[in-house]
Amino acid sequence: MTDYTNDFRVNGFCIVKNAIDIELVDKANLGVDQFRTRNDDLLINNDLLVEGMLQRVINLHHSITGLQEIFCQAMTAGGDVVDNYGKATLYTSLFFELGSQQPLHRDTPYFYSGTKGGYMGVWVALDDVDENNGALIAVKGSHELPEPNLVELKNRFHPNEDVPSSSPLLFDAYNQELINAAHDCGLSTQVCNVNKGDLIIWNPQTLHGGLPHHDKTRTRRSFVMHITPKNMPMKHMDYFFHRDKPIEAVSNSYQTVGERLMSAGDQIDFRHIKCYSTKELGIF
């Protein structure tokens, strides 16, 4: 068993050092620089940058071929974990230059597939990242915490109705219950200081988040891949909180990249506000 496999099992996340060749990270970063040179006017006019930086860009890999190559290399470097439920495919991705600064959370309410396991978060540093530029944090062992009372939580926010696919207040309350439980159990939070080219993999039940991004003179370029085995159904809070709802099989379209599959598509979504196609944005 590799060290990172053991860390993943015991802690619910692991760091794979030097997983991605620096030349490939530089190629992806150059692609992002070219993307920005071409598209910054559009992004600024539509108020899609935050403090001059890209933030929460969904599926930027459709426009940046270096990110697609990083997906393939990451799957090789993390192969002892990522393929545990079947050969991993790229479901969606997120790209950040300004850190997510997200509070501790589990991904499961938004990446839910019933009893079928297989979803994981795979995070690649394209810059050196530490406490000053929004490092990722994760709570060791939090993947083993039992679910809080989902019925009580549901009824607190949606007493007479079904839970919608997204319910931010319920999501926050769910995570707060887990944060309290982690505290009561004395679980410790690790700040994942990493170098460019390092990789972090987390179990969807692991509490994780992003530190505040204090030093705005530095970017925190990171590429998060949400991976699943082929044709794994992926549901949101309307299923997570309604366990009796049947989850139907899916048949997704894929594009091939190297030895791997990624969900087919050409739309890039900026902060859940606006989408553009690769035709409009270009491919770099």
Ligand SMILES: O=C(O)CCC(=O)C(=O)O
């Ligand atoms: O990059 C981060 O700071 C957190 C990202 C995250 O939580 C996710 O992609 O699920």
Ligand SMILES: [Fe+2]
């Ligand atoms: Fe997350």
